[in-house]
Amino acid sequence: MRRLIPLKLALLCCLAIAACVTINVYFPAAAAEQAADKIIDSVTGGAAATPVPATPKQEPPVGQNGAARAPWLVAALGRVLAAVVPAAQAQDANLDVSTPEVRAVTASMTQRFAQLNKYFDAGVVGLTADGMVEVRDANAIPLAERAQVKQLVAADNQDRTTLYAAIARGNGHPEWEAQIRKTFARRWIERGAKPGWYYQTSGGAWTQK
Numbered sequence: 164m165r166r167l168i169p170l171k172l173a174l175l176c177c178l179a180i181a182a183c184v185t186i187n188v189y190f191p192a193a194a195a196e197q198a199a200d201k202i203i204d205s206v207t208g209g210a211a212a213t214p215v216p217a218t219p220k221q222e223p224p225v226g227q228n229g230a231a232r233a234p235w236l237v238a239a240l241g242r243v244l245a246a247v248v249p250a251a252q253a254q255d256a257n258l259d260v261s262t263p264e265v266r267a268v269t270a271s272m273t274q275r276f277a278q279l280n281k282y283f284d285a286g287v288v289g290l291t292a293d294g295m296v297e298v299r300d301a302n303a304i305p306l307a308e309r310a311q312v313k314q315l316v317a318a319d320n321q322d323r324t325t326l327y328a329a330i331a332r333g334n335g336h337p338e339w340e341a342q343i344r345k346t347f348a349r350r351w352i353e354r355g356a357k358p359g360w361y362y363q364t365s366g367g368a369w370t371q372k
Contacts, residue, residue, distance in 0.1 A: 190342050191258065198258040198330065199343075199350040202265075206272045207280075207355050262333035268326045272319060279315055288316060289361030289369060294327065294348030295320045299361050299369055323347075 203209065260269075279296070282288040282304070289299040296319050298304070304312050327347060331340040352362045356372045363369055 190336075190339055192342075192346070194258045195339075195343055195346040196350060198260045199347045200354055202260055202269055202326070203347075203350055203355040205269055206276050208276075209354065258330060259333050260330060262329065264329040265326065265333055268322045268329060272322050272326070275315060275319055275322075279319060282312055282315075283360050284357070286359070286361050286371075288312065289363065290348075290351050290356060292348060292363045292365050292367070294344045294351060295323055297363070 259265075279288060285303065287298065287300045287303045289297055291297050296316050298312060298316055301309060301312075327344040328337070328340050330343050331337045352372065356362055358372055360372050361369050362372060
């Protein structure tokens with residue numbers, strides 16, 4: 164039995180290291196959705212974001228035989244994880260959207276939305292599946308306004324690209340940019356769009372909300 168102790172200790176170390184690696188790369192989807200809702204509401208003047216209930220953490224199943232044979236191993240692993248999980252949970256609980264860059268780009272989008280809103284309402288501008296804005300029907304825009312609308316759309320898309328990258332960088336994970344963009348793309352449609360607004364499906368087709 165004593166010969167098994169080094170093996171169990173090695174297993175404990177491996178599990179703890181694996182847990183730390185998982186924690187470091189985990190993308191906080193619920194926190195990203197809350198951050199998206201907060202910014203979308205700020206830009207569009209929508210209602211305050213409804214808190215999203217936290218998803219209970221699922222503990223990895225422990226084999227009954229393993230738990231019966233080595234309860235001390237489970238207890239030791241629990242103590243190791245207790246030392247690292249709180250920090251991860253604190254990080255997962257919130258995404259910082261108050262960095263100077265995020266605040267500046269949000270303010271820029273908020274100011275521009277007052278001009279874009281009527282074009283969304285008219286259906287000539289829509290939301291794309293990748294979190295951007297696109298002119299859907301240029302012919303429906305009065306000729307004198309077409310250049311202005313194109314400029315508004317281009318400027319808004321530049322801000323959106325900056326926003327997604329800024330949130331990722333501001334939270335120390337630039338590799339999260341694509342996932343943050345995907346989250347925002349979905350929430351712009353689900354939360355930011357009014358009934359009657361046009362948006363693109365994943366296949367690229369335009370449809371009305």
